[in-house]
Structures are given as C-alpha cells and as structure tokens.
Amino acid sequence: MPLLLALLQLLTTAEAPSWAEAAKVYAQGPLAAPLDLRTMLTRHVVRRSCEALDATAARRREALASGGWEVWRDNVRQAVRAALGPMPFGAEGGPLNIRSVSRHERPAFVLENVLFESLPGLDVNASVYLPRAEDFPPPWPAIVVPVGHDTKTRPVYQYPAQIFARRGYAAITFDPPDMSGEKRTGNDHFKDGVRCFLTGESSNRYFVIDALRCIDYLATRGDIDLSRGVGMTGVSGGGMTTMFATLLDNRIKAAGPACCAVPLALHPVLDGYAACPETLALGRFGQYDDIDVLAAAMPTPVLLMAGATDEVFTADMSQRIADEVTNAFGSAKLDDRFSFFLDPGGHAYTVAMAQHFADWMDRWVRGAPTTPAKPFSETDLELLPDEMLACHPRQDTNMFSINKARAEELKRSRGIPAPFPAIVAQLAGAALPTPVPQATTNPPALVWFHYLQELLLQPEPDIVLPATFLYPSSKNWRGGVILYFDDRGRWSDLRSQGLLTRLARFIEPGDVGHALLSVDLRGWGDTEPADERYDIAGWGHRERWMAYVTNALGDPIMAMQIRDGLAALAYLRSRPEIDPQRIVIGGHGLGGVIGLHVAAITGDAAAVFALNPLASFESLTASENYTWSPEAFYANVLHHYDLPELIAALPMPALVANPLDATQQPATTSPTTDAEIVKFVHSHL
Numbered sequence: 001m002p003l004l005l006a007l008l009q010l011l012t013t014a015e016a017p018s019w020a021e022a023a024k025v026y027a028q029g030p031l032a033a034p035l036d037l038r039t040m041l042t043r044h045v046v047r048r049s050c051e052a053l054d055a056t057a058a059r060r061r062e063a064l065a066s067g068g069w070e071v072w073r074d075n076v077r078q079a080v081r082a083a084l085g086p087m088p089f090g091a092e093g094g095p096l097n098i099r100s101v102s103r104h105e106r107p108a109f110v111l112e113n114v115l116f117e118s119l120p121g122l123d124v125n126a127s128v129y130l131p132r133a134e135d136f137p138p139p140w141p142a143i144v145v146p147v148g149h150d151t152k153t154r155p156v157y158q159y160p161a162q163i164f165a166r167r168g169y170a171a172i173t174f175d176p177p178d179m180s181g182e183k184r185t186g187n188d189h190f191k192d193g194v195r196c197f198l199t200g201e202s203s204n205r206y207f208v209i210d211a212l213r214c215i216d217y218l219a220t221r222g223d224i225d226l227s228r229g230v231g232m233t234g235v236s237g238g239g240m241t242t243m244f245a246t247l248l249d250n251r252i253k254a255a256g257p258a259c260c261a262v263p264l265a266l267h268p269v270l271d272g273y274a275a276c277p278e279t280l281a282l283g284r285f286g287q288y289d290d291i292d293v294l295a296a297a298m299p300t301p302v303l304l305m306a307g308a309t310d311e312v313f314t315a316d317m318s319q320r321i322a323d324e325v326t327n328a329f330g331s332a333k334l335d336d337r338f339s340f341f342l343d344p345g346g347h348a349y350t351v352a353m354a355q356h357f358a359d360w361m362d363r364w365v366r367g368a369p370t371t372p373a374k375p376f377s378e379t380d381l382e383l384l385p386d387e388m389l390a391c392h393p394r395q396d397t398n399m400f401s402i403n404k405a406r407a408e409e410l411k412r413s414r415g416i417p418a419p420f421p422a423i424v425a426q427l428a429g430a431a432l433p434t435p436v437p438q439a440t441t442n443p444p445a446l447v448w449f450h451y452l453q454e455l456l457l458q459p460e461p462d463i464v465l466p467a468t469f470l471y472p473s474s475k476n477w478r479g480g481v482i483l484y485f486d487d488r489g490r491w492s493d494l495r496s497q498g499l500l501t502r503l504a505r506f507i508e509p510g511d512v513g514h515a516l517l518s519v520d521l522r523g524w525g526d527t528e529p530a531d532e533r534y535d536i537a538g539w540g541h542r543e544r545w546m547a548y549v550t551n552a553l554g555d556p557i558m559a560m561q562i563r564d565g566l567a568a569l570a571y572l573r574s575r576p577e578i579d580p581q582r583i584v585i586g587g588h589g590l591g592g593v594i595g596l597h598v599a600a601i602t603g604d605a606a607a608v609f610a611l612n613p614l615a616s617f618e619s620l621t622a623s624e625n626y627t628w629s630p631e632a633f634y635a636n637v638l639h640h641y642d643l644p645e646l647i648a649a650l651p652m653p654a655l656v657a658n659p660l661d662a663t664q665q666p667a668t669t670s671p672t673t674d675a676e677i678v679k680f681v682h683s684h685l
Helices: 003-013 019-024 037-066 069-084 155-166 204-218 237-248 265-270 290-295 315-331 351-366 399-413 420-428 499-503 542-553 557-574 590-602 618-622 643-648 674-682
Strands: 099-105 110-119 122-130 142-146 170-174 230-235 252-258 302-307 338-343 438-441 445-447 450-460 463-472 479-486 515-519 578-588 607-611 654-657
Touching (some): 037 069, 069 290, 122 204, 290 315, 399 618, 420 557, 499 674, 654 674
Parallel strands (some): 578 607
Antiparallel strands (some): 122 170, 438 450, 463 515
16 A cells, blocks of 8 residues: 555544654655664675685685695695786796895995896885805895885884894895885885786785795895795785795795784674785685685794784784694694794884794704894894985886786787676676565655655675665556666665656656666665774775775675676566566666676666766776776776677667766766767667
8 A cells, every 4th residue: 555545544544643643654765674784785795704714714624634734735825826917936037137226334234225127127126134244154044024014214124134134144125015115106005906806916916026036136146045945024014925925935944924914804804904905815715814824834934923012913813823823733743833923012023023033044044043142122223214225116117007018918818708698697606597586665655656665675685775666656557667776876866856767757647657776786875884993094995895805705896786786687577567678777887887787697688878887997907096996896807808898799779878987087078968868768668
C-alpha cells in the first residue's frame, strides 16, 4: 500500500487522530540498514583480509610442521619476485655506469660519494663509509644500509654507517625514492607508487633494485671482500627493503631489518593505517605476510630489531612477529639463525642496534669478533653536513617515467583479447550469471506521476547497497529503465530536478515516463566509509587505505564495485515491470567507468552512457599530476585493455560525454550537452 494511503488509514481509523502517532510511521528517506553503513565496507575488507592472512598462515604452519619448508619458502620467493616485475641485478644486471663524485678523509673513517645506475638512467646516490686502512687492512666485508622514508644525511643513517666502518666493514647508504633526499622528482612513493598498480608491478621494485645494485657496485671494487657475502640492514622502509632483498639475492648472508615488520593483520588491516603502496603488492595477503617474508629468508641469518616505544610498529606487534618467526626457524632446525633485539628507543635505527648488527656480521660473515674496547655512543660519532654526502643524481629517469614507459609498452603490445567480455569479467572477479541480490524495500511514495521507492540491495551477507527507484505510476506500467551509478552519491543527479529526472521524464503525465534505479555502490554515497584515527595524518585517507588494502587482498575496490553493478542489473531484470530489452546503463565519474564495465561484461544492455568519466587509465600513468581517487588505479588493467579499447569493443551504442583527463579537466574540446545526453538515452529506451 502506498505510504500516503497508509497514513490516511491510520488517522481515519483512530478514535482521536494524532499527528504524533503519524510521526511514528514516518518512512521518507532511505531505509534503515541492518548494519552501520559508515563502517560496512571497512569491516568487510578487514574481515576478508584477515581470512586471507589466516589461510596464508595455515599454509606456512603446515609446511613447517610437515618438514616441507623449503618448497614453501621457494613459493614465497617466487611470489615476491613476480610481484616486483623486472629486477635485473647480479649476472643479469646491465651496466652500472659508475661515476665518482667526491672523497673525504675523516678522523675515524673515509667517505666516498659515487653515482651508478640501478635501472637504465636511474641513479643511485651512494655514500660509502670505509674503514681506515691502518685500523683494518683491506679488502673489507660490506654492509648495505637502505635508507627508510627519509634521507641518508640524517643521524639515524650516518651513525650506523660510521659504526660499521669503525668495526671494519664498508657501509653503503643511499636515498630511497622521494622523501627528503636527492631523488624527489617523479618518485613520490604515494602519488607515483600507486600508479604502478595499473601496470601490475609493485613500486617496491624501485626500493629493492637500488639495494641489490649496491651489491653489484661493491663487487666492482678491489678493496671489498664479497667472498663470504654481504650484510644488509635498515630501518622502517629500509628494513622492508632489507627483508625483500634478502629473498632475492643469495649474496646477502646476514639481514637486520629494524622497526618494519609486524603481522599485516595488525598493521595496516586492523589498525586502519594507510600504509605505503609499495608494501601492499597485488594479492599479497593470500601469498605472504611479513612473517612469511622473514621466515622465507631461511637459512640466511636474520636479526630482527624493534623499538620498545615505536609509535606505530608497537612492541607488542614486534614481539608477536618475532615469536612466529622464532617458531619457523626452530621448525627448520635453524634456531641460532634468528634473533630478536628490542631496543628501548622508538621508531629509529639506534647506536645500540648498529652494534648488535655488527656483532651479527662478525658471527655470520666475518667469522671473527671486532667488538671495540667499549660500546660506541653518539658522542663518539660525527654528524657530517648534508653537502658532504651530496651526489646530485640525475632526475629525468624515475619511478614515474619508467612506469609511464611500461604503460606505453603495454599499449603497443596488447590487442583486444577474445572473448573480451570474459577477460573484463575475470579481472573483476565476476562469476556469471550474477545472482539476484536480496532486496528490501519501503512502500512506494507518489511523486506527481511517478512512484519513488527506497531499496537496500544485498549482494553479499555483509554488504548492502542503498538505492533509489523511480518509476511511472501508471497502472500496469511496463517499460524501460536507466541503471545509474554515481561516485558522488545516488541523489546527486536526482535532487532539484537534476539530469536524472529529465532522463526519467519526471512530472510528465501518462505512460511516457521511464524507470530509474540509482545505486550507491559500496564506498559511495551513504556507504562512504567513516574516517578513522590514522586518517588525521597528512598521508592518511580512507580512499588510500581502501585502495592499498584491497589491492593487497587481490580484489581491488573497483572490481568489487563492478560486481555490485552487475548485482543491481540482475535485480532490475528480476522485476516484472521492467522490459529487459530496454535497460540503459549509465554513470557519472568513476560511476561511468563502472557502468562501462558492467555493459561490457553483460553485453546485452540497450545502450550505455558515461558522464564525466576518466578518459583512460593510461592517462593516470602519463600525467605528472592527477586528482582522481587512488581507487581509480585498477590493478593490472593495462595488461588487458584501457577504457578507449573497452568502449570500442562494446556491442551496444555508447555515449561517453565530457571525459576527463588525469587532473579531471576536459579531455575533449567539444563538450556534450545535457540535451544530447537526454536524446541519446531516450532513443534507446
């Protein structure tokens, strides 16, 4: 019964009509959802991520318990290598093109600055700390010290390198991409790192390859002894680089990651932290946790270090992973090759950590102790001015330029795959036919010559999609429908007699109107996730967390939204008043991108239109700047197609109105008018 009739019945049958009683059955606006829409998507992603990590842990524990740890380890290493993309080092590495920059004799060590290439044209700005020959005659064993998300000039990198030199080790440090060092242009590990999702390569490649090529450089020096291998140690991002490099290069004989490793379920999943995209490669939750990366180093000796007062990688988290890795090494009967040191400090590589790692090197690489008469303190060390460590690397080749070239290469090499709809569906993880989702509706309310009804569609048990259904009120009406997705929210083009009302022929009497279903796909409109504590950080944002974590889950948020769109379409087809031959799919912004994908997968819509959509995925790799959400970086898509190719392959009429470039500026000089959009849609309904 329509809402107005229900209210009238209530008031006319009561002995004393009461407006307060009428207010109790007020039912305008969206339906009350069975769960909190502001936390729904985040909880869904957290649950599925934890389930994937549980399965990964079960695989590891089973392998260790069965004695088959070497096969498990090799599988982890292969997965890591595959995620990184091309990694030419060692015998496969190209020319280093070494250029000496400067040399400085200091009282307790010698500093040399040098440039060499890790990838063609990509400079490593290395500072090499050497022992004094009179104290330790060369050749010297060596330690690679990857810098975290910082610069090599900071005390936490200078001091450890000096300690290593004063313990008889050559130590080489270098700036990572971006941060505050010398390699800023095109190397923003957030902005440029997420671009790599599109080409299917982890931006961790650019951190790890620099470290591995440092070993290649050391191998060219006659004063360095690599006969027993090298050590590698770093803090935070430098520790992460150490962990991954150790799995790829058997020249690393001792590893010392610090303040970087925790169970991924604790961080970044359950704590909601927008971690760095290079740490969250596509599908890694189902393949390897940080626990797996550390344990897969076996039999390489690993000294894991952490800070008791670390603000993010807390002592409890660090102890948790240390216990897991201790058990793994123990199961492999390699107990003595793993150790955990908890420093009283915070998120930093301390003097005490450096001395512990030098001891570790003495044991596993040098094979002899070099402990000084007394432990070093910061007052024993020298803080060099920034300019003394400057190398002035070239800036024209960087993470951005290399990934851009990779996107161009993929464009040249790919063709339209056949069958194309199956490829699009496979990338989205869509199983066809799509089941009709459970639907909850409120009574329809008359709005002039249309009924308006609010719905909740439930494509998954813990996901509901608020939707607004507008359809003609004519008795026994049956006709066409517009299915619409809008990244701004489902009411954006409805309110104040917006474009959608013209498409539905709102306020036109008779049987000339059309139906419209506007749906909030997960993460949009009423389901936009609430901010959480770490979103207060400059790099924190729900969209970043969502994009990075769903990428690591192996089910990017855009893929989830495409499946939501398919579910909404299945619902429409289940309604008897809808003519299945007269369904037009459309959307705004990223909603238009979703609509194009839904139309490509099903292949039987009457037409499809996209308003102000992203013009191409490749544009996000080619423009120095962009303003689209990180959720637009659809993982691995450029291996298969780009949006212009998808549109060209559509079997139905398509209108792409006013596409936008990477900075959301018009990508064409001929704008499409609202009148043209209305004409296109009406001609196919």
